[in-house]
Amino acid sequence: MPWLEQKIRHYEHARWTVDDNRRVFPFAWGLEHIGGSADEPDPRGFLNAWVDHTLAHSDEWFATTPVDDYVLHPSENGGSGGRVLTFTSQIVSPWPKNNLVHARFFRARATGPAVVLLPNWNAKWEGQVNLCRWLNKLGISVLRLSLPYHDRRVAPGHERADQLVGSNVGLTLQATRQAITDTRRCLRWLEQQGYTRLGLVGTSIGSAVGSITMAHDTAVRAGGFLHVSTYFSDAVRTGMTTMHVWEGLRSNVTEDELRRWWTPISPVPYMDRLRHSGQRLLMISGRYDPTFWFEFTDEMFRALRKKGVRLETLVLPCGHYSLELAPFAFPAGLKLGLFLFEALG
Secondary structure, X not given: XXXXXXXXXXXXXXXXXXXXOOOOOOOEOOHHHHOOOOXXXXXXXXXXXXXXXXXXXHHHHOOOOOOOOOEEEEEOHHHOOOEEEEEEOOOOOOOXXXXXXXXXXXXXXXXXXXXXXXXXXXOOOOOOHHHHXXXXXOOOEEEEEOOOOOHHHOOOOOOOOOOOOOOEHHHHHHHHHHXXXXXXXXXXXXXXXXXXXXXXXXXXXXXXXXXXXXHHOOOEEEEEXXXXXXXXXXXXXXXHHHHHHHHHHOOXXXXXXXXXXXXXXXXXXXXXXXXXXXXXXXXXXXXXXXXXXXXXXXXXXXXXXXXXXXXXXXXXXXXXXXXXXXOOHHHHHHHHHHHHHHHOO
């Protein structure tokens, strides 16, 4: 193993061990979260039929409308923390706290380009704020969405967003759908404010949410995504940061079953939509990423190019956590900023 790869992988593992609050939750079908019954006698049969129907009618499953309770609250931290937008989520989850969406608005200009920024799984309230400010310097306004079950939306009794990626099959599906419909409601709010050149920025699970949103919302001109993979389940099954999730799943479902059942929240089936849409993609990844294995990322690159999607890529010799460090953060941030500046200009 080359010296740099060894060093990166050692750092990634050290960062992973910092969090000691990962819990293995019991397996659950969770069909009640996707229109089924908690006591369904044939959960596998239900899911197989549900997947076929959902993929065929994904426009309906991810559809959303503006809401009438958007509220833009005063600035936090003396104005440096951006203003906070709240509104009601389209999805009614079992936790009321999760159903009030929070998003931080960093305004660059009253008009012009704007993006919805979708952070990584378990991002903190202050996560990626520096990226928001960097994009502001380029004249791009940013609405940073707190994903379902994160920070101010966390479920009681939980320290992490265990419902967004977890061993409850149906709840994970519902939570990701909620993230996508929340994102689309953010886009509708930006349009109401007069922003017409819209884009998405996503990191890790935010990239999956963003790319699916982009495929279903033609208002999005461009998407810049850091850390990408093909199938949701493959990233969960193989990733270092999701080992505890797979531990709760693996005795109850096979790899192939989970890949199929979580296909509706995977980017793969929707990428054909981008072929002739004129939308532009930038994907940035780390070659030594133990969370989103590069073999899955490279598979995504090749599939998109084969489909003729307008794709730019940047591969850096780093991992998942280390992309935010110097020197890797500089070319990644520069590439992302210039891409959005050109694509949304």
